[in-house]
Amino acid sequence: MRVGxxxxxxxxxxxxxxxGLLLRIRVPGGLIQPxxxxxxxxxxxxxGDGQIEITSRANLQLxxxxxxxxAKLVEGLIAADLLPSREHDRVRNIIASPxxxxxxxxxxxxxxxxxxxxDRLTADSAFAELHPKFSMALDGGGRWFxxxxxxxxxxxxxxxxxxxxxxxxxxxxxxxxxxxxRAVDCMLEAARISLRIARQFExxxxxxxxxxxxxxxxxxMEGLSExxxxxxxxxxxxVEVETxxxxxxxxxxxxxxxSPSVPLGRLQAGQARLLSTISKDYESSLRxxxxxxxxxxxxxxxxxxxxxxxxxxxxxxxDGKDGYRGLSxxxxxxxxxxxLGDVRAVAVSLARQLAxxxxxxxxxxxxxxxxxxxxxxxGATAEMEANESGYSLKLHGVSVASHSSPAAAMEAIxxxxxxxxxxxxxxx
Ligand code: SF4
Numbered sequence: 001m002r003v004g005x006x007x008x009x010x011x012x013x014x015x016x017x018x019x020g021l022l023l024r025i026r027v028p029g030g031l032i033q034p035x036x037x038x039x040x041x042x043x044x045x046x047x048g049d050g051q052i053e054i055t056s057r058a059n060l061q062l063x064x065x066x067x068x069x070x071a072k073l074v075e076g077l078i079a080a081d082l083l084p085s086r087e088h089d090r091v092r093n094i095i096a097s098p099x100x101x102x103x104x105x106x107x108x109x110x111x112x113x114x115x116x117x118x119d120r121l122t123a124d125s126a127f128a129e130l131h132p133k134f135s136m137a138l139d140g141g142g143r144w145f146x147x148x149x150x151x152x153x154x155x156x157x158x159x160x161x162x163x164x165x166x167x168x169x170x171x172x173x174x175x176x177x178x179x180x181x182r183a184v185d186c187m188l189e190a191a192r193i194s195l196r197i198a199r200q201f202e203x204x205x206x207x208x209x210x211x212x213x214x215x216x217x218x219x220x221m222e223g224l225s226e227x228x229x230x231x232x233x234x235x236x237x238x239v240e241v242e243t244x245x246x247x248x249x250x251x252x253x254x255x256x257x258x259s260p261s262v263p264l265g266r267l268q269a270g271q272a273r274l275l276s277t278i279s280k281d282y283e284s285s286l287r288x289x290x291x292x293x294x295x296x297x298x299x300x301x302x303x304x305x306x307x308x309x310x311x312x313x314x315x316x317x318x319d320g321k322d323g324y325r326g327l328s329x330x331x332x333x334x335x336x337x338x339x340l341g342d343v344r345a346v347a348v349s350l351a352r353q354l355a356x357x358x359x360x361x362x363x364x365x366x367x368x369x370x371x372x373x374x375x376x377x378x379g380a381t382a383e384m385e386a387n388e389s390g391y392s393l394k395l396h397g398v399s400v401a402s403h404s405s406p407a408a409a410m411e412a413i414x415x416x417x418x419x420x421x422x423x424x425x426x427x428x
């Protein structure tokens with residue numbers, strides 16, 4: 001077990017933060033077992049701050065761990081089978097849609113491939129050398145939620161009557177495809193080649209760094225030639241801008257997916273326990289989502305109303321009108337030394353003001369404690385950032401304030417949401 005601030009967190013790699021130690025639990029494909037979520041809820045309630053953070057790679061974080069409790073916490077996570085390989089603690093970054101195998105738009109169910117990839121990744125010690133941020137996406141070709149650039153991605157595309165996986169390296173689409181039967185072989189070999197190229201050119205094992213090396217993409221394609229077939233494939237994918245909240249039909253008769261709002265991407269221990277119980281009661285899968293949310297994969301339609309009532313009572317609403325839709329905030333003053341403002345309190349206050357309103361698709365707000373903007377992905381409609389003299393504010397990319405009070409900035413954001421004159425002077 002290591003403790004330090006020079007590395008990316010894992011279960012065995014605790015990072016000190018202002019509120020205590022922080023651990024990150026990798027959850028390949030966001031596929032978490034209900035019992036595992038139940039265990040994490042108990043550990044968070046007894047040894048942490050009673051909250052569980054969902055990250056934008058659909059992993060989980062526990063905060064505010066005291067050093068004397070670390071060993072017990074790690075023991076509990078290992079007992080729940082959340083660390084199948086000690087040496088692969090931080091390299092199981094496998095991304096998949098939370099609607100894999102469920103949504104009607106999905107072309108292929110990637111869940112079995114995610115499991116196979118994780119098993120084979122953790123069985124080979126060579127992959128322990130991958131960068132802790134190295135991510136591999138297996139996408140079923142439905143709605144594309146990932147806001148991150150995955151180092152390697154296989155995205156299902158239809159070509160005539162057949163479905164293949166298109167290879168992307170460092171976010172760049174190629175005109176190469178692989179069958180689903182060889183998809184995992186291809187992904188693992190691409191990861192091996194990435195390691196070799198990174199070693200040779202002494203660069204981090206990251207997709208974008210690799211494709212920037214002249215000739216490296218050609219080397220990669222040559223190394224993968226036994227898996228890949230050239231074909232003309234799409235080079236632009238629309239990223240889904242709307243955060244899914246609510247009930248959606250599945251491809252399975254009589255079953256619906258339930259996606260509650262998770263305010264600021266943090267589950268309270270009690271909420272996590274409830275989700276775990278509902279998942280077990282209805283034998284539904286639980287999937288963590290890259291919009292820092294969670295999906296109950298397949299709930300019987302006859303039970304959806306009852307489940308909705310239970311979730312709503314626990315603060316996990318389904319109507320998208322709790323004010324938190326599209327709203328993100330970083331750890332803020334209680335969790336990060338760098339924070340210049342209590343951004344989470346501001347976010348809660350703003351959510352109260354926005355509650356009850358219909359949020360427009362793609363409308364997002366980010367509130368950050370400093371210029372690093374850790375919780376922001378791909379910009380935001382409204383960007384509020386704490387500084388030494390208040391908050392700066394950008395609306396639709398236009399700077400409208402540099403030292404606003406929180407109240408004035410929030411007022412401008414609410415006005416912007418109403419489509420009023422967002423360029424109004426708000427410094428006060
Ligand atoms: S944005 Fe700044 S204040 Fe917020 S968590 Fe990141 S480093 Fe800390």
